[in-house]
Amino acid sequence: MNQSLATPVGTTLDRFIKKKQNDFAFATGELSQLLRDIALAGKIIHREVNRAGLLNIGGAYGAENVQGEEQQKLDVIANIRFIRALKNGGEVCAIVSEEDEEILDVKNPDGRYIVAMDPLDGSSNIDVNVSIGTIFSIFRRVSPVGGPITEEDVLQKGSEQVAAGYLLYGSSTMMVYTTGRGVNGFTYDPSLGEFFLSHPSIQIPKDGKIFSINEGSYKSFEPHVKEYIEACKEKNFTARYIGSLVADFHRNLLKGGIYIYPATDKSPNGKLRLNYECNALALICEQAGGKATDGKNRILNIQPETLHQRVPFYVGSTNMVDKAGQ
Incomplete structure (x- = not known):
């Protein structure tokens, strides 16, 4: 038989998860199923995003979320x-979402995991057809299974994440995730309805030539941030800022660079949320050989005090983050 007529399609996400299941600290299959549930929701969002213009589901919703931001x-x-997929999967006991003020208790006391997520980061870019994404963190509950959810369950340091990842909806849809043993990326093939391993063992370069920052707020940056930006320009580095966190982070992860959202006069504590944006991307970046700080401290060591806590965020190639910090 001529095997060249049927070339292999590659490793599916489902097969990859099964193969790596024994790497998990708690290899019961629950975390594997949870990652599949997230992938399923990502496929649905891929469909919705790609039909947004046809179904009139772009634009503003007419309400604000807990952040005071206009919901799309x-x-x-x-x-x-995502909430529906996580509930139906049966593995989670609680969900923290950017879109909800309080913890969502899914009334599943036997669930062992908490998911913190930004369901659709950069959604204001939908109407102009710019890449957007989903960010998620997965924690193992610390309170006894079968009991009520506690504050300690949902306010864990990022270093306690058992998995984290993001989905990027752009020219192709990708899912990138880590379980603490490296970072792997999967590209969605809509004709087959499957994610396939496309970016195995991602490593971010120690140095890069891309800096991503909103220079519109330049006048309110701290002096050390201004100095770093000027140093980047003197070296003829490339400025790349889409205003979609997942897209900016993903580019720098693959090519080498730094993303900075510093403290400003308008947002003295930074703008990005620790629990469901910064923690996830920090873990991914570290697992790929990079670094993430608030300008001084390692992001994953910060103890959250509130669900929607904000922090300054410096993430990317290690040498660049070291130079950009205070």
Whole structure:
């Protein structure tokens, strides 16, 4: 038989998860199923994003979320889709979402995991067809299984994450995740309805030539941030800032660079949220050989005090983050 007529399609996400299951600290299959549930929700959001212009689900929803930000219609849709997938999967006991003020107790006392997520980061870019994403963190509950959810369950340091990842909806849809043993990326093939391993063992270069920052706020940056930006320009580094965190982070992860959202006069504590944006990307970056800080301290060592806590965020190539910090 001529095997060249049927070339292999590659390793599916499902097969990869099964193969790596024994690497998990608690190899019961629950975390594997949880990652599949997230992938399923990602496929649904891929469909919704790609049909947004046809179904009139772009644009503002007409309400604000807990952050005081105008919700987009797809923000609401993504939040509903991910919550539904996580509930139906049966592995989680609680969900923390950017779109909800309080902890969502899913009334599953036997669930062993907590998911913190930004269901659709950068959603204001939908109407102009710019890449957007989903960010997620997975924690193992610390309170006894079968009992009520506690504050300690949902306010864990990022170093306690058992898995973290993001989905990027762009020219192709990707899922990138880590379980603390390296970072792998999977690209969605809509014709087969499967994610396939496309970026195994991702490593971020120690140095890069890309800096991503909103220079519109330059006048309110701290002096050391201004100095770093000027140093980047003197070296003819490339400025790349989309305003979609997942897209900016993903580019720098693959090519080498730094993403900075510093403290400003308007946001003295930074703008990005620790629990469901910074922690996840910090773990991914570290597992890929990079670094993530708030300008001084390692992101994963910060003890959260509130669900929607904000922090300054410096993430990317190690040498660049070291130079950009205070």
